[in-house]
Amino acid sequence: MKTKVKLILITGDGGDGWVSFRKEKFAPRGGPDGGDGGNGGDIVFRPNRNIWDLRSFEEDQVLKSGDGGNGGKSKKNGKKGEDLIIDVPVNTLIKVSGKETVVINNKYVTLLRGGDGGRGNRTFKNSTNQEPLLAESGGGGVRVGVELEIKDLPEVALFGLSNSGKTYILNKLTNMAAKEADYSFTTTTPNIAEIKSDIENIKIIEIPDFINYKKASKYAHLLADIKVLVVTINHNDNTKEVYEQMMQNITGKTPASCAKILILNRFEETTKEPILDIEQDRVFCVIDGKIDVGKLKSLIAKLTKEPPKETAPSVQEVFIHEPPIIKGFERPNFSYSGGVVEIFDNKLVRIAKGSNLSKPEAQLQFHNLLNKSGYLKAFEDAGVTKGSIIKFGEVEMEFK
Ligand SMILES: Nc1nc2c(ncn2[C@@H]2O[C@H](COP(=O)(O)OP(=O)(O)OP(=O)(O)O)[C@@H](O)[C@H]2O)c(=O)[nH]1
Ligand SMILES: [Mg+2]
Known part of the structure; x- marks a missing residue:
C-alpha cells in the first residue's frame, strides 16, 4: 500500500x-x-x-x-x-x-x-x-x-465528561493499564490502544474531556475518521441533558454518519431508566464496576465493519498560499546600485509587462504613473543618475 x-x-x-x-x-x-x-x-x-x-x-x-x-x-x-x-x-x-x-x-x-x-x-x-x-x-x-x-486514525473513540469511566472502559476493552481514578482530569492527553480480535485489531482512543478542559480541544482532529463513538455518562437524573450537551459539543468533530454506543456508568446508584435517542441494544449499563465486555467488543467490531452512510462533504476553503492581493500603491520599493534600479513593486511590474511601452504615448502615461506614485521623487532622493537602467521585472527602460 x-x-x-x-x-x-x-x-x-x-x-x-x-x-x-x-x-x-x-x-x-x-x-x-x-x-x-x-x-x-x-x-x-x-x-x-x-x-x-x-x-x-x-x-x-x-x-x-x-x-x-x-x-x-x-x-x-x-x-x-x-x-x-x-x-x-x-x-x-x-x-x-x-x-x-x-x-x-x-x-x-x-x-x-x-x-x-x-x-x-x-x-x-x-x-x-x-x-x-x-x-x-x-x-x-x-x-x-x-x-x-x-x-x-482511530476508528473508535471514547467520549465523556471527566470521571465518567472512559479509561475504565478502555482498559476493559484493550487490557491496557492506563491510569483510572475516582477524581476529575486523570486523563489530559489522549490514550490510544488496540482492541484485539481474531480478524483484525481496531484502534481506539480515549479523548480527554474537552468540554471542561478546553486545552484538550486540540486533540479533536483525531476524531476525524471515527466510525463508532462510545459515549460514557455517569447515570443520574440529568443523563438526558448531559447526553444532549455532549452531542452538541461533538457536532462537526466526528463524521455525521458515525454509530453511537452509550455506556451508563454507576448504574447501581439509580434506578431511573434511560430515555435517550439511541437504539436500545446499543446502551450498556455498568453495575458495581461490571460490564458485559464480550458483548460490547462484538458490537464495536460489527459497527466498524459497516460501510458508512454517505454524507456529502461540506466545502471548506483553506488557503495556504495566496498570491498577494495588491491594493493601491505601496511605498516606493526598489534597489539602486551600479547604475541599475530594480523595482520590486509587483503592481508596477505587472503594468510594465502588460502595456505596450514601445508607444511613446503609453510611455508618457507610465511616466505619469511613476510620478504620481512617488517614484520619480524617490529616484531623485536616492541619487539615481540620468541614463540609469530601470528594471520592472523583464521590462527595462532608461531613466531620462
Ligand atoms: N462504582 C462504580 N465505579 C466505577 C464505575 N465505572 C467506573 N468506575 C470508577 O470510576 C472512576 C473514574 O473512572 P475513569 O475511567 O478514570 O474516568 P474517566 O472518564 O477516564 O475520567 P478522566 O480521565 O479523569 O476524565 C474509576 O476509579 C473507575 O474504576 C461504575 O459503574 N461503578
Ligand atoms: Mg481517563
Missing part, C-alpha cells in the same frame, strides 16, 4: 488585461473598453472514501491547474482557468513546502489559488487620463512542493 508521495503543484497564471477603445462615429477613440484577464485555476483536494492509498500518483509528479484567459475588447473579461481537483483518501495529511500541514478528512480543501487576472485599460481611466494605454499582465501562478501521507 502506497502511503506517501511527493508532488509538485503549479497553479495557472492569471490572464492579461487588454487595451482597446470603443469605436465611435466621430471620435477616433471612444472610451477605453479593454477587459480584465481571468484568474488562474485553483488546486483543490477532495476526500474520496473509495480510494485507500496513493498508488495513482507518481513520485514527483507535476500537477497543474489551468491558466486564466486574457481580457478582450468590448469589456470582454477572460475566462477563469480550470480548477484542478485532486482526489485523495480520507485522512491524507498534506505538508506544504515542508512546513504547514493540512489534514483532508470530510472537507474539500482549496490549497492553492491561481494567479489573479490583470486589469484591462478600462480600469486605468481617471479624470486626468481619459485614454489609458496601460493594462496589467496576469499574476503568475505558484509552484509548491507538497508531501502527501495517509494517516491511520
